[in-house]
Amino acid sequence: MAISKLLNSSKEQNTAVEEIIKGLIKTKILDSIIIPKRTPEKNFIYQVIHKTEESLANTVAFAPILPVNTATLLAKLTKFTQSEEKVGVILKPCEMRAVVEMVKLKQINLENIYLLTVDCNGTFDIEYYSKENKKTELEQKLLNSFKEGTQIEDIRQACKLCNNMIPTSTSDIGIEIFGNDSGAIVLTAYSEKGEELLNSISGLEDYNTDNRQKNIEAIINNKIEIKENFLTNFQExxxxxxxxxxxxxxxxxxxxxxxxxxxxxxxxxxxxxxxxxxxxxxxxxxxxxxxxxxxxxxxxxxxxxxxxxxxxxxxxxxxxxxxxxxxxxxxxxxxxxxxxxxxxxxxxxxxxxxxxxxxxxxxxxxxxxxxx
Ligand code: SF4
Ligand code: SF4
Ligand code: SF4
Incomplete structure (x- = not known):
C-alpha cells in the first residue's frame, strides 16, 4: 500500500528535492545518489554520482533534458557486481521502465539501489536545449506545466506521445507534482525501501492524493488520445x-x-x-x-x-x-x-x-x- 506525504517547502521544486537528498546523504541513509546536475557553465545537464552534500549544488531532479537513459548508467554500475553502498537514483518514468526491463535482462542488480522516480511532462531535445539561450525559461516552463497540467509544444516527439509520465509501484519513491495544489511536491513510498527513505525525512505532512488522481487521469487520457491519433496516421x-x-x-x-x-x-x-x-x-x-x-x-x-x-x-x-x-x-x-x-x-x-x-x-x- 503506497504512503504519500506532502513536502511542505516554499522553495522552487528542484531546490526542494535537492535539500531532501542532501539530508539523506548527510544522515548516511544513502551513501551516494545519481541525479542530473548543471555543468559549471550552466549550459548543459548530465547525470552525476554524488557522494557529498556539497556536490549536490545545482542539481536538477526535474531535468529538462535526457542526454542518456539513466538505466544504461545503472547497468554500468551494477551489471558485474552488486553495489555494496546504498545508492539512490533519480529517474524519469521512461528510465524507470527501462530499469525494469534491464533487471529482467540481467543487466541491472537492484541490491542496495533506491529508485526515486519523478513526474515528467517531457524533455527537450539535447541539441535544441544546448543551443537555446533561455535555458532558465525552458526549465521554468516545464515546472509551470506540472501545475497547469498543460502540454509543451517544443518537447521531444517521444515525450509528446508519452502517456506514462508518472511513477508507479515499480519505484521505491515517487517524487510527484502533477495535479497537486500550487505545484506542491508529494513523496510516495511504493516499497519497503521507499518507506525507509520516507521515514527518515523530517517535516513531511500527511496528504490525501484524491485530487491528484482525478487531475492526472484527465492529463493522461489527453496524452493517450494524442498518441493514438498520431499512430493511426503514422501507421499509414x-x-x-x-x-x-x-x-x-x-x-x-x-x-x-x-x-x-x-x-x-x-x-x-x-x-x-x-x-x-x-x-x-x-x-x-x-x-x-x-x-x-x-x-x-x-x-x-x-x-x-x-x-x-x-x-x-x-x-x-x-x-x-x-x-x-x-x-x-x-x-x-x-x-x-x-x-x-x-x-x-x-x-x-x-x-x-x-x-x-x-x-x-x-x-x-x-x-x-x-x-x-
Ligand atoms: S537510423 Fe539514424 S542513428 Fe540509426 S543507424 Fe540510421 S542514421 Fe544512424
Ligand atoms: S524508444 Fe525503444 S528503441 Fe528507441 S531507444 Fe528507447 S527503448 Fe530503444
Ligand atoms: S515524457 Fe515520457 S518519454 Fe519523455 S522523458 Fe518523460 S517519461 Fe520519458
Missing amino acids: EVSGVENLTKFFSKCINCHNCMSQCPICICQECFFESSTFDYESEQLLSWADRQGVLKMPTDTLLFQLGRMNHMITSCVACGMCSQACPVGIDVGSIFLLTAKNAQAVFDYEAGRSFEDEIPISTFREDELKDLGE
Whole structure:
C-alpha cells in the first residue's frame, strides 16, 4: 500500500528535492545518489554520482533534458557486481521502465539501489536545449506545466506521445507534482525501501492524493488520445516495404540509435559482425544485378533486425531518435511496432518486475492462431 506525504517547502521544486537528498546523504541513509546536475557553465545537464552534500549544488531532479537513459548508467554500475553502498537514483518514468526491463535482462542488480522516480511532462531535445539561450525559461516552463497540467509544444516527439509520465509501484519513491495544489511536491513510498527513505525525512505532512488522481487521469487520457491519433496516421505513412524504405532512406548506418538504446544489450551485435564486411566482388555483383547499389548497404535490414530483437522491451524513451544524426524519428516507428507487438502478448514493457518478457519463455497456450 503506497504512503504519500506532502513536502511542505516554499522553495522552487528542484531546490526542494535537492535539500531532501542532501539530508539523506548527510544522515548516511544513502551513501551516494545519481541525479542530473548543471555543468559549471550552466549550459548543459548530465547525470552525476554524488557522494557529498556539497556536490549536490545545482542539481536538477526535474531535468529538462535526457542526454542518456539513466538505466544504461545503472547497468554500468551494477551489471558485474552488486553495489555494496546504498545508492539512490533519480529517474524519469521512461528510465524507470527501462530499469525494469534491464533487471529482467540481467543487466541491472537492484541490491542496495533506491529508485526515486519523478513526474515528467517531457524533455527537450539535447541539441535544441544546448543551443537555446533561455535555458532558465525552458526549465521554468516545464515546472509551470506540472501545475497547469498543460502540454509543451517544443518537447521531444517521444515525450509528446508519452502517456506514462508518472511513477508507479515499480519505484521505491515517487517524487510527484502533477495535479497537486500550487505545484506542491508529494513523496510516495511504493516499497519497503521507499518507506525507509520516507521515514527518515523530517517535516513531511500527511496528504490525501484524491485530487491528484482525478487531475492526472484527465492529463493522461489527453496524452493517450494524442498518441493514438498520431499512430493511426503514422501507421499509414510507414506501412509496406516501399514506405518503410522511404522512411529510413536517410539512414547512414551509424548505429547511434542502437548504442543509445537501453534495451539493445547484446555483447556482440550481429549487425556489427564480419557478416556485413562484404568482398568487393560481392558488392560489385549486386550493383551489376540491379544496375545500382545504395551504399551503405543493409540499413533497412539493420532496423528490422533490431526491431525483431527488442521491441517487446522497448520503453518508448525516444533515445534512438535523439541520437540519430540525420533526424530520422526512429523512436516513433519503434513505439508503433512495440505497441502492436506487446499487445499480442498482453505485455507492457516496464509495467512490472513480475511479468516475463515475451519470447524469452515458451508458453504452450500462446499464439495458437498461428498454428500448433
Ligand atoms: S518519454 Fe515520457 S517519461 Fe520519458 S522523458 Fe519523455 S515524457 Fe518523460
Ligand atoms: S528503441 Fe528507441 S524508444 Fe525503444 S527503448 Fe530503444 S531507444 Fe528507447
Ligand atoms: S542513428 Fe539514424 S542514421 Fe544512424 S543507424 Fe540509426 S537510423 Fe540510421
